[in-house]
Amino acid sequence: MALSIVIIIDRRRRERRQREIGADGERLVSEILASLPAGRYVSLADIMLPRGARTSQIDHIVLSNHGIFVLEVKNYGGAVYGHENAEKWVQYRYGEHRSGDRREFYSPLAQNEAHIAALMELLELPRSCFISAAVFTPRTKLYVRRKFFRRFCRFNNAHVVQTHKLRKFIRKTNSRESMPYNIETAAEIIDTASLDSKRERRVHSKIVKNL
Numbered sequence: 001m002a003l004s005i006v007i008i009i010d011r012r013r014r015e016r017r018q019r020e021i022g023a024d025g026e027r028l029v030s031e032i033l034a035s036l037p038a039g040r041y042v043s044l045a046d047i048m049l050p051r052g053a054r055t056s057q058i059d060h061i062v063l064s065n066h067g068i069f070v071l072e073v074k075n076y077g078g079a080v081y082g083h084e085n086a087e088k089w090v091q092y093r094y095g096e097h098r099s100g101d102r103r104e105f106y107s108p109l110a111q112n113e114a115h116i117a118a119l120m121e122l123l124e125l126p127r128s129c130f131i132s133a134a135v136f137t138p139r140t141k142l143y144v145r146r147k148f149f150r151r152f153c154r155f156n157n158a159h160v161v162q163t164h165k166l167r168k169f170i171r172k173t174n175s176r177e178s179m180p181y182n183i184e185t186a187a188e189i190i191d192t193a194s195l196d197s198k199r200e201r202r203v204h205s206k207i208v209k210n211l
Helices: 002-034 108-123 163-172 183-193 198-209
Strands: 041-051 054-064 067-074 078-083 088-092 102-106 130-136 140-145 158-162
Touching: 002 041, 002 054, 002 067, 002 163, 041 108, 041 183, 054 108, 054 183, 067 108, 102 108, 108 130, 108 158, 108 183, 130 163, 140 158, 158 163
Parallel strands: 067 130, 078 140, 130 158
Antiparallel strands: 041 054, 054 067, 078 088, 088 102
16 A cells, blocks of 8 residues: 555655646746737637547647748757658657657647647638747757658648747748738637636546557
């Protein structure tokens, strides 16, 4: 019994530490997004949208006249290996290929496609209006392979960016097409639809853990 209690306490400490690390990454991204020119960009954070019987939790959304950026933030230590078309990526927490160090996780680009699908449904907009970005902090050494020919990429308009390049990435992204939405109106629709219930967020967290 005593051993079981110790294991539970240790697991809860690790989970709390992981939440704190994740929150640090999202705060860093929030600071970067706050530096974008006001009026040209509108940022939303920690949005949870209903989608059928499930929910879609989005770290950050940036609305602009050049598209809607959907950001999935990862504050992982060590090295991350992946392929933009793969369902699962791999983290080596200590940057070494050794037993016990390897951890698979769901591709952030694949995660973002589910988020974008929820936004497409809510805003009644086509996929071409959205720009997907998996954002990693400086704690991560990235080794993500990309398709040489973009037409063979599984996810449209998807990118992998580290935080020190995020602001430049957003500002340099332009579209020749006129976007079929008003920034302020779209932001208000998203913010109004976002769920605030703690219970719903706990259920979402349990689902994500099982992925």
